Amino acid sequence: MELNVVTIEGKDTGRKVALPESVFGIEPSDHAIYLDVKQFLANNRQGTHKSKERAEITGSTRKIKKQKGTGTARAGSIKSPIFVGGGRVFGPRPRNYRFKLNKKLKQLARKSALAYKAQTQMITVMEDFNMEAPKTKEVVAIYKNLELTGQRSLLVLKEANANIYRSVRNVQRAEVVTIADLNTYDIMKAKNLVLTEGSVEEFGKLFNA
Template sequence: MKLPVYTRTGSEAGREVELDDAIFGIEPNDHVIWLDVRSIQAAGRQGTHKTKERGEVAKSRRKLYRQKGTGNARAGDAKSPLRKGGGTIFGPKPHKYSVGVNRKTKQLARRSALAHKLRNDAVRIVENIEMAAPKTSEIATLLSGQSMESKKVLLLTAGRDDVLYRSGRNIPKLTVKDAAQASTLDLMGAAQVLLTEGAVETLTDALRPQGKKTATTAPETSGVETADEA
């Protein structure tokens, strides 16, 4: 699979980038996308909710009134969960919401998310962006040149680029991230994914299935002689 490279102004640069079909051309797996997104969203929950139980309410433990002879239902102290201001029965307690997902599943989910974006023509490759100092206007010009100024855009770079990040952090609907750190939720949440040329290689290395070789190597010869050589 090949995609053309675009300049900052939106015109084609006259060259193409070859995409690895093992990463960008797979059949999307929607179930693993759901698993990974659920894990990411669950990890974002604080889990600090808490209500006071009967033993934690700051009230007297004195019996409110005598057991018999008042005409009222019998009652204990003011901490009773049945009374206003009393403790809570089986209230929420702080706990973690984290859901474990193994590394291979996370990689497959990210590859599936990219495959969905490619099928919807939501992936574009731009030439590498080099900036000496942060300048928001240059990133705004880049987005307008790609006709993406009103879309939710995820810009992926080759490694951490603080200058580029600071240039785009004030632009609404734009997220700048290291390609190797972009999650499934980041990819699925963006309407358009912009990849720099260097980010394609970074993303390919990060999502390459374990054990897949980048180049074929000649098999090693063993020291055992065959019958013909003997």
């Protein structure tokens, strides 16, 4: 699959780049995508939720009323879950939600997500560019030239660039990531992928290593 390379002004450069068929041309696996996204979300959970059970509530332990003769149900402790201020039954406890997946499965998931973007023609290849200083206004102009204003997009760079990152982070519904940090969740969340020309060359090397 070949795509035209455009400038930051949105004009055609006359050059074309070929997307690796081994990455963008595979048959997508929905289940692999599901597992990888599930793992990503689970691994990002803090797991610090906690509620107090009856043994952890501060209060008197005396029997609050006599066992019989009151006409109501028996009750032994003010810390019982049936009373206001009592402990919670089977409340959440701190836990670790992380789980592992095979590397090959995660690689298949990323390839599948990229293949879906290629099939739906939601990939734009842009020439490499650099910024001498963080300028959000310049990035907004680039997205306007590419007709991506207001659309959720993901800019994929060959290597980290602090100035580009600081410029993009203030643009609504736009994110930037290096190809080494690319993950299935970010790919699927974005409507459009914007690949720099230099990053395209790395896809075959990274995913077929």
